[in-house]
Amino acid sequence: MALNFPKLHMLFLSLLVIVNPFLFVEPIALEPTTHPFTKTLQTLEGVHKGQTVKGVAELKTYLRKFGYLKNDNNNSPNDHFDEYVESALKNYQTYHNLPITGKVDAITIERMSLPRCGVPDINIITHGSPNGLVILANYSFFPGSPKWDNTKRALTYAYVSSANVALSMDDVRVAVQSAFKSWSQVTDFTFTEIGTESGPVDIVVGFHSGDHGDGYPFDGPGQVLAHAFAPQDGRLHYDAEEQWTTSPTGQNGGLEKNGWFGRRRRRPRKPVSIDLQSVALHEIGHLIGLGHSSVLGSIMFPAYGGVRRDLTQDDVDGIHALYKSTN
Structure with missing residues (x-):
């Protein structure tokens, strides 16, 4: 059954933030996109x-x-x-x-040529304003290091979309819930799904195509996979035109050192499916305050490298540094 969400109301934003990656099965290489x-x-x-x-x-x-x-x-x-x-x-x-x-x-x-997250790796400093990412170690934070208030650790989320994808709602829920659980295990955050009829939610997850009203239109299959926004905005948007999957058998990451980047690929093949849970894990990192990391293989590395569903030490160090946590 195709996933069918109610239409998303027009939203306005102040900060861009989005995508990427990760579990290993066998060493295969993710092909560049045909974008x-x-x-x-x-x-x-x-x-x-x-x-x-x-x-x-x-x-x-x-x-x-x-x-x-x-x-x-x-x-x-x-x-x-x-x-x-x-x-x-x-x-x-x-x-x-x-x-x-x-x-x-x-x-x-x-x-x-790799598919990637839509959030900038480095935010540009203009007119003397503090718009650049604050770099600590290899992980990074957003301008001003925004984070959720100390009283906001039990976060709620709901699904609201303006486009359909060929995934069942049950499969989407399992994938996204698993990604939330990974972050809960290394922080004191909890994430609970509730219906929009229950009132305001902290996080809204949805699938959208092209210009979807937040000022950051998607570009169709290939390049930008998703984007999310810094705390406490709470929006996570997937590009509905990507080839999403929740069971990517046999696909894995290929961004390790000495991996596929040492090979010359002259003609991109048809892109493989994109693992929804891997991208969710990356985007949730943005939702709770992390920018991109320059560590190859980390969840917060900006390029999608295949299926990666485990947080790395760099990801954990980053979120602990932001919230001064020792979890």
């Missing part, structure tokens, strides 16, 4: 500072969207690869544990 941006990246291989090549403008948009491009000639949409783009690309490569070349090389194309 149009992947095709653009492949035409840019080898491009570097000083060149003007069609497609660089799209690269700028990507780097700007995820927090790496700060000063690029007043956000110029042109195709010139200048020193700002080179610097942004080096920062991206540094954050993602890639060789720092400042060029659009094959391994950077592979990483950028």
Whole structure:
């Protein structure tokens, strides 16, 4: 039975936050997506500072969207690869544990081609305002380190969507509940589902397509999988156009060091299904206050690397540091 949620009322937001990952079965590699941006990246291989090549403008948009491009000639949409783009690309490569070349090389194309969370890796500081992520160790927090009040540890959640997906409601509930349970085991938070008819809830989970009223439209299958918002906003949105699954037999993470990024993949194949629970685990981290981590393999790493359903030490250290917890 297809999942059918009531329509989501128009919502407005002040902070973006979203996706990603993770359990191991056998060492397989997640293929890059077939998103149009992947095709653009492949035409840019080898491009570097000083060149003007069609497609660089799209690269700028990507780097700007995820927090790496700060000063690029007043956000110029042109195709010139200048020193700002080179610097942004080096920062991206540094954050993602890639060789720092400042060029659009094959391994950077592979990483950028992975499906990922829609939350920026680094929030841009503008006009002297504290909009940048506060980096502690490898994990990170949102601007101002927002978190739930000390009196808010028993959080409620409900499902409200504006689009259908080919999953049963029971399967969705089990997957999301399992992800909530993982965070409960390392914090003093509890998460209880209630119906919207019971009154206001703390967290709203839903599936949506394209422009769904929060200012951060989804881009269809391939790139951005989901996004969530910092405390105490409480919204977690999945892109309904992705190929979601709750039983990804035989699929696993592929982001470990010495993993698939050492292989040259020239032609992306059909993307595998995306594990709903893995993405929920990542997004819930955002909901309770964590930004992205630069630790390859952590749940809060921004790129989706396959099925990963266990929190890593970096994830646990991050949430404990935010709430000064020793759980």
